[in-house]
Amino acid sequence: MAVAIVLVLLIVGSVIFNFLSPWWFTPIASNWGTIDTTLIITFIITGIAFVAISLFMAYSIYRFHHKEGRVAHYEPENNKLEWWLTILTTIGVVAMLAPGLVVWNDYITVPEGADEVEAVGKQWQWSFRFPGEDGKLGTTDIKFVSFDNPFGINPDDPNGQDDILISEPELHLPIDRPVKMLLRSYDVLHDFYVPQFRAKMDLVPGLITYFWFIPTRTGKFDLLCAELCGVGHYTMRGHVVVDEAEDFDEWLSSKPTYAQFLAAATAAPAMTGLATKGQEVAGAQGCLSCHTIDGTSGVGPTWKGLFGKEETLADGTTVRVDEAYLIESVSDPNAKLVEGFAPIMPPYELSDEDMAALIALIKSKSE
Amino acid sequence: MAYVAPAEVDDIELHDPQSFITKYIWSQDHKVIALQYAATAIGIGLVALVLSLLMRLQLGFPGTFSFIDPSSYYQFVTMHGMIMVIYLLTALFLGGFGNYLIPLMCGARDMVFPYVNMLSYWLYLVAVLVLVASFFVPGGPTGAGWTLYPPQVILQGTPGHDWGIILMLVSLIIFIVAFTMGGLNYVTTVLQARTRGMTLMRMPLSVWGIFMATILALLAFPALFVSAVMLLLDRTLGTSFFMPAIISMGETLDYGGGNPLLFQHLFWFFGHPEVYIVALPAFGIVSDLLSVHARKNIFGYRMMVWAIVAIGVLSFVVWAHHMYVSGMNPLFGFFFATTTLIIAVPTAIKVYNWVLTLWRGDIHLTVPMLFAIAFILTFVVGGLTGLFLGNVVVDVPLSDTYFVVAHFHMVMGVAPILVVFGAIYHWYPKITGRMLNDAMGKFHFWVTFLGTYAIYFPMHYLGFVGVPRRYYSIEGTDFIPASAVTLNQSITIAAFIVGVVQILFIYNLIWSYFKGKPSGPNPWKATSLEWQTPQTPPVHGNWGPNRPLVYRWAYDYSVPGAAQDYLPQTMSPDDPIVGGHLGRGDEKDHHS
Amino acid sequence: MSIFRILATKPWERNEASLGDLHGGGELSLPTQKIGLFVFLSVVTVLFGLIAAANVMRMKFGDWQPLTDPQMLWVNTGVLAFSSLALQWASVSARRQNLKGLKIGFFLGGVLAVAFLAGQILVWRNLIDSGHVVLGNSANGFFYMITAIHGLHLLGGLWAWGKSAVRIGRGVEIRELRLGVELCTLYWHFLLLVWLGMFALLLRT
Numbered sequence A: 001m002a003v004a005i006v007l008v009l010l011i012v013g014s015v016i017f018n019f020l021s022p023w024w025f026t027p028i029a030s031n032w033g034t035i036d037t038t039l040i041i042t043f044i045i046t047g048i049a050f051v052a053i054s055l056f057m058a059y060s061i062y063r064f065h066h067k068e069g070r071v072a073h074y075e076p077e078n079n080k081l082e083w084w085l086t087i088l089t090t091i092g093v094v095a096m097l098a099p100g101l102v103v104w105n106d107y108i109t110v111p112e113g114a115d116e117v118e119a120v121g122k123q124w125q126w127s128f129r130f131p132g133e134d135g136k137l138g139t140t141d142i143k144f145v146s147f148d149n150p151f152g153i154n155p156d157d158p159n160g161q162d163d164i165l166i167s168e169p170e171l172h173l174p175i176d177r178p179v180k181m182l183l184r185s186y187d188v189l190h191d192f193y194v195p196q197f198r199a200k201m202d203l204v205p206g207l208i209t210y211f212w213f214i215p216t217r218t219g220k221f222d223l224l225c226a227e228l229c230g231v232g233h234y235t236m237r238g239h240v241v242v243d244e245a246e247d248f249d250e251w252l253s254s255k256p257t258y259a260q261f262l263a264a265a266t267a268a269p270a271m272t273g274l275a276t277k278g279q280e281v282a283g284a285q286g287c288l289s290c291h292t293i294d295g296t297s298g299v300g301p302t303w304k305g306l307f308g309k310e311e312t313l314a315d316g317t318t319v320r321v322d323e324a325y326l327i328e329s330v331s332d333p334n335a336k337l338v339e340g341f342a343p344i345m346p347p348y349e350l351s352d353e354d355m356a357a358l359i360a361l362i363k364s365k366s367e
Numbered sequence B: 001m002a003y004v005a006p007a008e009v010d011d012i013e014l015h016d017p018q019s020f021i022t023k024y025i026w027s028q029d030h031k032v033i034a035l036q037y038a039a040t041a042i043g044i045g046l047v048a049l050v051l052s053l054l055m056r057l058q059l060g061f062p063g064t065f066s067f068i069d070p071s072s073y074y075q076f077v078t079m080h081g082m083i084m085v086i087y088l089l090t091a092l093f094l095g096g097f098g099n100y101l102i103p104l105m106c107g108a109r110d111m112v113f114p115y116v117n118m119l120s121y122w123l124y125l126v127a128v129l130v131l132v133a134s135f136f137v138p139g140g141p142t143g144a145g146w147t148l149y150p151p152q153v154i155l156q157g158t159p160g161h162d163w164g165i166i167l168m169l170v171s172l173i174i175f176i177v178a179f180t181m182g183g184l185n186y187v188t189t190v191l192q193a194r195t196r197g198m199t200l201m202r203m204p205l206s207v208w209g210i211f212m213a214t215i216l217a218l219l220a221f222p223a224l225f226v227s228a229v230m231l232l233l234d235r236t237l238g239t240s241f242f243m244p245a246i247i248s249m250g251e252t253l254d255y256g257g258g259n260p261l262l263f264q265h266l267f268w269f270f271g272h273p274e275v276y277i278v279a280l281p282a283f284g285i286v287s288d289l290l291s292v293h294a295r296k297n298i299f300g301y302r303m304m305v306w307a308i309v310a311i312g313v314l315s316f317v318v319w320a321h322h323m324y325v326s327g328m329n330p331l332f333g334f335f336f337a338t339t340t341l342i343i344a345v346p347t348a349i350k351v352y353n354w355v356l357t358l359w360r361g362d363i364h365l366t367v368p369m370l371f372a373i374a375f376i377l378t379f380v381v382g383g384l385t386g387l388f389l390g391n392v393v394v395d396v397p398l399s400d401t402y403f404v405v406a407h408f409h410m411v412m413g414v415a416p417i418l419v420v421f422g423a424i425y426h427w428y429p430k431i432t433g434r435m436l437n438d439a440m441g442k443f444h445f446w447v448t449f450l451g452t453y454a455i456y457f458p459m460h461y462l463g464f465v466g467v468p469r470r471y472y473s474i475e476g477t478d479f480i481p482a483s484a485v486t487l488n489q490s491i492t493i494a495a496f497i498v499g500v501v502q503i504l505f506i507y508n509l510i511w512s513y514f515k516g517k518p519s520g521p522n523p524w525k526a527t528s529l530e531w532q533t534p535q536t537p538p539v540h541g542n543w544g545p546n547r548p549l550v551y552r553w554a555y556d557y558s559v560p561g562a563a564q565d566y567l568p569q570t571m572s573p574d575d576p577i578v579g580g581h582l583g584r585g586d587e588k589d590h591h592s
Numbered sequence C: 001m002s003i004f005r006i007l008a009t010k011p012w013e014r015n016e017a018s019l020g021d022l023h024g025g026g027e028l029s030l031p032t033q034k035i036g037l038f039v040f041l042s043v044v045t046v047l048f049g050l051i052a053a054a055n056v057m058r059m060k061f062g063d064w065q066p067l068t069d070p071q072m073l074w075v076n077t078g079v080l081a082f083s084s085l086a087l088q089w090a091s092v093s094a095r096r097q098n099l100k101g102l103k104i105g106f107f108l109g110g111v112l113a114v115a116f117l118a119g120q121i122l123v124w125r126n127l128i129d130s131g132h133v134v135l136g137n138s139a140n141g142f143f144y145m146i147t148a149i150h151g152l153h154l155l156g157g158l159w160a161w162g163k164s165a166v167r168i169g170r171g172v173e174i175r176e177l178r179l180g181v182e183l184c185t186l187y188w189h190f191l192l193l194v195w196l197g198m199f200a201l202l203l204r205t
Helices: A002-020 A033-064 A079-108 A245-253 A258-267 A273-285 A323-331 A352-364 B020-025 B030-060 B070-106 B114-133 B164-192 B205-236 B260-293 B301-317 B332-358 B367-390 B392-398 B402-432 B438-465 B483-515 C003-008 C014-021 C032-059 C072-095 C099-129 C138-169 C174-204
Strands: A115-122 A125-130 A164-166 A170-174 A179-185 A190-193 A200-203 A209-213 A219-225 A237-243 A310-312 A318-320
Touching (some): A002 A033, A002 B367, A002 B438, A033 B332, A033 B367, A033 B392, A079 B332, A079 B392, A115 A170, A164 A258, A170 A245, A179 A190, A179 A200, A200 A209, A237 A245, A323 A352, B030 B070, B030 B483, B070 B205, B070 B260, B114 B164, B164 B205, B164 C032, B205 B260, B205 B301, B205 C032, B205 C138, B260 B301, B260 B332, B260 B367, B260 B402, B260 C032, B301 B332, B301 C003, B332 B367, B332 B392, B367 B402, B402 B438, B402 B483, B438 B483, C032 C138, C032 C174, C072 C099, C072 C174, C099 C138, C138 C174
Parallel strands (some): A115 A179, A170 A237
Antiparallel strands (some): A115 A125, A125 A164, A179 A209, A190 A200, A190 A219, A219 A237, A310 A318
């Protein structure tokens, strides 16, 4: 008996929870209102089914629970009833599926003239590339990736020279223009996910995947990785800022093209012998995928101005960055964790020589 | 039509246990093997339960427990999922319940290949031990998520990429070999070793569910086997089956040309049937619980059997609904959304028929019945939310969020576990000869049912907000309201309450074994064969000198004209209790 | 009775019940061991089918370099075919109560199977010596994996063969040997078929 009452309370409570809960979709900021509509259709149909089935069950329990002398009705089957229920269910399923397939067709049909923008994922940060003046993205291959060419752009492809490179995890997009996001990964699966846009798609190494949308609301939105990509998965964040057209143009014009980037990299001052070797070590060990040397923020603390700096640690104490601290932080990264960074760096074992070179590099960035 | 004599293990050949060791350790008795399977599965399942609680600690109270760092968090997530799906649920339903119930419900003396059956358990144990060993190797167990997606799973940046993943894959391979040995037995026993009169359509739905699930598993596990072997070769020998050219942490690797999507297709070709490998036995068992305790035949038995078969067949053509946003050919979305929603129809029919079994029944609210009712509600929620995720475009905003987590825990976590509990309360008297304590059972039921609902129902709404799953911490986002943290705290508290009450359940199992009320052979007045054994608990060989003769289906409850509200399958139509119904004398006046 | 007829029966009805009472309890008039073997063979079929599917899917990607087919595989294929044939002979002899034919066929089949495995290992060694290691070319990877898994299945078959061989050696009566010999033969034919399929696939790549 109690169970019938509890069931009714649960059902009513669930419905009330649905209407009163503060947790609901974020306000939409893209053209995919149709996805929301399809979802609401699904929600209404399944909601009715949930309430009807469970209330019927609760009533059955209340009405037919065991009493002295009660005898169950003997009825092996009732074909007519079962077929009616089957037909009714089929109608409900079609009512959900049909709009779903129509919207899916829109979702996978990129409109003519959509702006192409590329998002590149690697553990655990985002970067982006615009096609530049010619409107065409240069071809890329992972084999071209180097310190001077972080996007792996084909140096012989003329379309690539004017590509605009965004090396920090903040992407600006103009409002009301269709965007075709081209997605590329260097290492593992990632997923480009902005809750307010509703759309998302995996980044798959070895493939270029895509999806499209139209930003319809200006503002700054969280960009998250939605496909588990290793221990730093939850730190792989960024922002998408939707701008009015003129703000967007201004922002874009402040970013370097590939040609400019290349020129700046080759013009950089020569380093001492040991520091140059440190650069090789840092490249080979993959340090630079998390630590930048130009002062921009990365997954780990930047090396620019690091040596000699006073760092605040996660436990509130401070430490001066010296050789001993650097050595410890390479072999046991979580021993003294800098505030604001996640404990995700794996320990490395470097030879004394390599370590010295690395320290020389870090020192050279603090002069 | 020609009827075929039952394939019987000859009494002479029936392995005769002599010493303690052959009776309880190297036993070839299906009942002992069933208990070995069940004990091992529940044991490792408790480990997975503890892992989930550790995970909840971090989510509810981020940063409070310093021993849960991101690496161990992802390891907990991964091992929790893998253990629960494969090593607990699959092993318990098929190795545990399948082993115990198939021969007893079919009227066989044992499985047809008892020696292979014994090997199956011992290999399963080895698989579990290898899995446990991965906790103690350098780097710990793998933390790549239970889906083990390459390339991530074998690259640095993922915990356990060095040894953990190798042990994981080896353990899975051993598990599959072990399961195949058991599966051969279950299928062949159901097909060939039933007793006289036990037609396929007289079998209880428990046997149907387990039988179909075994067929699914036999045909689906090879996909996991192939993907595990190929992944193992990619990891150890450096082949590039799944591995494209990669720059990992700045280092160019030797891989090239492989495709991670190939793994996903293979994995889900196994992974989706796996859902039904767990669900179908639960469907079957819960049908029997409802029927026995409502004193009514299961409503629409034929439709229930057809639904089991239809779901089994369809489950092989829906796998890519796990991959809508994976970057596969988007045209696949149309096909897989359609097949996925079609599978909802036979599933819905099962739900209707369960509820209609209660309608006009004589409902005894025993502990097994309470769990069966709780299963229906939980499964309805989990099944309906599945329609969101199957309906391709609706999946796009919800995939990889907490909506998915809530959905699959409802539908293939909590719902089958509720059936497991119901089934244990139901069959414990047959296994031990004693009833489980009712008061403890009711307390266990209420806390488990309401607790799990409190955990997973609100979790769907975190998914609506857009909270991504597999996040160690959601701090630092703008779109997640602060109230979500409070919600996470309450979910964690509910999870701990549910976790702790399972200790009471284990205690009940032990206490009742010694002090429980003696049950007699058939405490629930059930019709199916396992309740008609000459001894309780059944001895080796199950049936004494003669196997039972079956005269009716397993659902003759409250038959009009009968002198009692149940007619055991072994009851002859000439028995005065039957009172003329299904009498065989008056064939003529029966032409409906 | 067809599966659809079975599924359409209404077990609670009187006339169905009378028919049901006559049911012997087994569904197929085959020895239990044979049914067990058939179930196992369907599992193995799925296994190799999936490997073939994966191979075909993987071939479509850019870096695929076809395998250099070792000529020796043709010889091995022939050996396996003769092994199968010899067991067939043993099977037929068993049916005809010809103990001598059974013995010769059965032992010849086993020896040829061992020769096949030895030949496969030789192919492996030659391939490795000529630098076709698993690294770098997935066609090689598939080749090694397919031959290894196929070989392991044959090895399992040889274990069953060995058990029957011991029984033959002990002089068990031919009537009781027949089933074991037939099961081995069935399994050998099946593995030959699988091998032919896989070999064709490897030749295509």
